[in-house]
Amino acid sequence: MLLSKYLLPTLKEIPREVEIPSHQLMIRSGIMRQLASGIYEWLPLGLRVVHKVEDIVREEMNLIGGQEVSLPAMQPRELWEESGRWDFYGKELIRLKDRNKRDFCLGPTHEEVITDLVRGEVRSYKELPLLLYQFQTKFRDEIRPRFGVIRAREFYMKDAYSFDATDKNAETSYNNVFGAYCKIFQRCGLKFRSVEAQTGAIGGTFSHEFMVIAEAGEEIMVSCKCGYAANLEKAECLPPPKTERKRSGLKKLEEVETKDMKTVGEVGKFLKEKPDKFIKTLVYKIDSECVIVMIRGDHEVNESKVKSYLGVNEIFLADEKTIEEVTGAPLGFAGPVGLKVKCKLLADYSVEGIVNGITGANKKDYHLRNVNMSRDFEVDKVLDLRKVKEGDACPKCGKRLEFSRGIEVGHTFKLGTKYSEALRATFLDKQGKEKYFVMGCYGIGVSRIVAAAIEQSHDQHGIIWPLPIAPFQVLILPVNYEHEKTRAISDRIYEQLESAGQEVLMDDRDERAGVKFKDADLIGIPIRVTVGEKTLAKNMVELKLRGEKEVREIQPDQVQKLITELMKEKED
Ligand SMILES: [Zn+2]
The missing domain is CATH 3.30.930.10 (Bira Bifunctional Protein; Domain 2)
Incomplete structure (x- = not known):
């Protein structure tokens, strides 16, 4: 071409x-x-x-x-x-x-x-x-x-x-x-890993995702040396050990004024309490119904676990109007005690362990302290609803989980x-x-x-295609295609490679050399053959692989043979 x-x-x-x-x-x-x-x-x-x-x-x-x-x-x-x-x-x-x-x-x-x-x-x-x-x-x-x-x-x-x-x-x-x-x-030519995944909208009994490992990947994978690997949505969190759930020294429920303080951070600073004392209360809307999800203040809700428990494909955080209807207070003051509308209440395992916790009071500018599950409010279900995080233990063997990022490229479901x-x-x-x-x-x-x-494969100048999926295998770059000898040699190499069945792109444009080299790096064709007056004077052309620094000088009539060998090497 x-x-x-x-x-x-x-x-x-x-x-x-x-x-x-x-x-x-x-x-x-x-x-x-x-x-x-x-x-x-x-x-x-x-x-x-x-x-x-x-x-x-x-x-x-x-x-x-x-x-x-x-x-x-x-x-x-x-x-x-x-x-x-x-x-x-x-x-x-x-x-x-x-x-x-x-x-x-x-x-x-x-x-x-x-x-x-x-x-x-x-x-x-x-x-x-x-x-x-x-x-x-x-x-x-x-x-x-x-x-x-x-x-x-x-x-x-x-x-x-x-x-x-x-x-x-x-x-x-x-x-x-x-x-x-x-x-x-x-x-x-991809570096990938398979992980356990949720079945979501497809359904079925189990599933795996195939992830390409990449820094900018949207998905987070967790894995363990024991072989356990799951995506963030699927990764299980174990219930806290029994000792953490012991309840003693329960204090009297107390209302405190927290004017204009809505977040765990703001209220925590004011009350001198850590986030793990908070029962974060989120109102979700599923069709016309509301569901309350509670989680410890230092954790995050894994919405996919909520969806999977409720058997729905989509959930949304309720809008401010709905939150007011359900809690009687504006956004930022929700809690499980004294809700205005009867809703399903789901608590993450982490909430069970909170003794004398803090929540919104369902009243503008007020929070409650010394809140205790079972004594002050009842829940419909306690289950695993949170995202795993750094430092968490592997659900299979108890060792520390490792985190990495990836892009999902495949998914298999046992339906x-x-x-x-x-x-x-x-x-x-x-x-x-x-x-x-x-x-x-x-x-x-x-x-x-x-x-x-x-x-997975690029640098600051452009793409570096893995050979098997590269759009062309070879790029011929005549530095100045108007130069007679350059043109003759370039054309000859082009024809030889084409007739050997290789996919070749030749930059025969009337462009400055700088532009051609920049574009060559940008589009990332794996093998570049540069034909220029200087090297031609020695009866040589340059051969360079996009992913490597080394430039080799070879005789023009050796190009086709060398490239065939290179490709064979890469294939093996
Ligand atoms: Zn493990």
């Missing part, structure tokens, strides 16, 4: 409102452009990377017996009502009506459609196991799209679904996909019979008995992998 003819609009300036390096570099290197918030166009260079990832994924899925299908993005409401997710999915589901006023959605995932297909076509255990997959654009109306394609509203995924006759076979299918996923991420039961999808077993399919579902964020690879 000749760069003078190629749509590659690189930018010098750092685009505004871009938070992480991969997003910035994807715009600057002409990989993509934003059309609307969370919606992107892939330009030629970017799409080549997408296709590289797609090819690797397809090969590995086929190797474990996957069969490729293509399912519609537009899906009828009725199917989603059968599974119960039309209501459950909430505002993330993009809904629309056709001209006959029939409801549809744009699929964020395809459990309903695939289960419907299989229930209509597969009758017998003899046709199982079945593993179907597809590549497709998915839609999710993110409340806050950010980080480019990492949290986008329209994104490209590979999703797969397994159907088995028994739970044991389903586990084998799960393990097969798990193994294929490990190979896929390795082949893409069980959740969807086959809801959609009454059955087959006949050996004995001729009707049984529900045991299912699994598996996703890989293809567009996300592109961003994650950049996040």
Whole structure:
């Protein structure tokens, strides 16, 4: 490919409102452009990377017996009502009506459609196991799209679904996909880790996430030397040891004036008490109902644990008006004692251990001290509702947990019979008995992998592509393409490499050398061949790897041979 003819609009300036390096570099290197918030166009260079990832994924899925299908993005409401997710999915589901006023959605995932297909076509255990997959654009109306394609509203995924006759076979299918996923991420040149994850809106019995390890990653992973690894949402917190829950020396409940002091910090400073004495009280709104969640002042609520306990997909902190209705006080003075409206009260394990604690008094400018659970207020449930934090113990072995950051690029779910039961999808077993399919579902964020690879591999000058997913393998950079000998040698190397099957981009633009070198570093093609007058005088050209400092001088007719060897080396 000749760069003078190629749509590659690189930018010098750092685009505004871009938070992480991969997003910035994807715009600057002409990989993509934003059309609307969370919606992107892939330009030629970017799409080549997408296709590289797609090819690797397809090969590995086929190797474990996957069969490729293509399912519609537009899906009828009725199917989603059968599974119960039309209501459950909430505002993330993009809904629309056709001209006959029939409801549809744009699929964020395809459990309903695939289960419907299989229930209509597969009758017998003899046709199982079945593993179907597809590549497709998915839609999710993110409340806050950010980080480019990492949290986008329209994104490209590979999703797969397994159907088995028994739970044991389903586990084998799960393990097969798990193994294929490990190979896929390795082949893409990514450093990754698999962690236990919550099943969330997909549901099922257990799940794993595959995380690319990256500083700017949105997700926090916790892990332990014993092998335990989970994402922050899933990571369990153990209940405090029994001794901490002992209750003695309970003091008399007391109201204190705390004018204009709303936060744990402000009130704590005034009362000379540490945050761990506070019972932080949060009002959540779920549809039309309110739920009170309490947690110790030095901890944070893990909303995903709250959602999972309540069996809902979305929860929101109540607005000020609702807080006033429920507590009788403005924001900042909520507490579990004397609420105005009856709500469900949930307490994190950490609240149980608080003796003579502090909470809002449900009265403007007042707090209560010496508050004790069971004596002063009752809760509906005490459970694990907090985020793990640095210093916490591993739930498996008790040692200290380690924290790192990552970007989720894959997710596997053991679904069980959740969807086959809801959609009454059955087959006949050996004995001729009707049984529900045991299912699994598996996703890989293809567009996300592109961003994650950049996040993991870049420097201050630009992208450093891992060879297997690089848009081109070689960039030829003639310093001055107008110079006759430079042009002749560059053209010859270009032709030799192309005919050897290598993917080559040649910067034949009439640009200053400085611009060409800057762009070369920015777009990050792994191998650069520089053809310049100075080295040509010695019958040499320069060869440099994007990730390394060393520049080698070689004879022009050695270039193709050396590059072939280099690539073989990288592949092994
Ligand atoms: Zn451990």
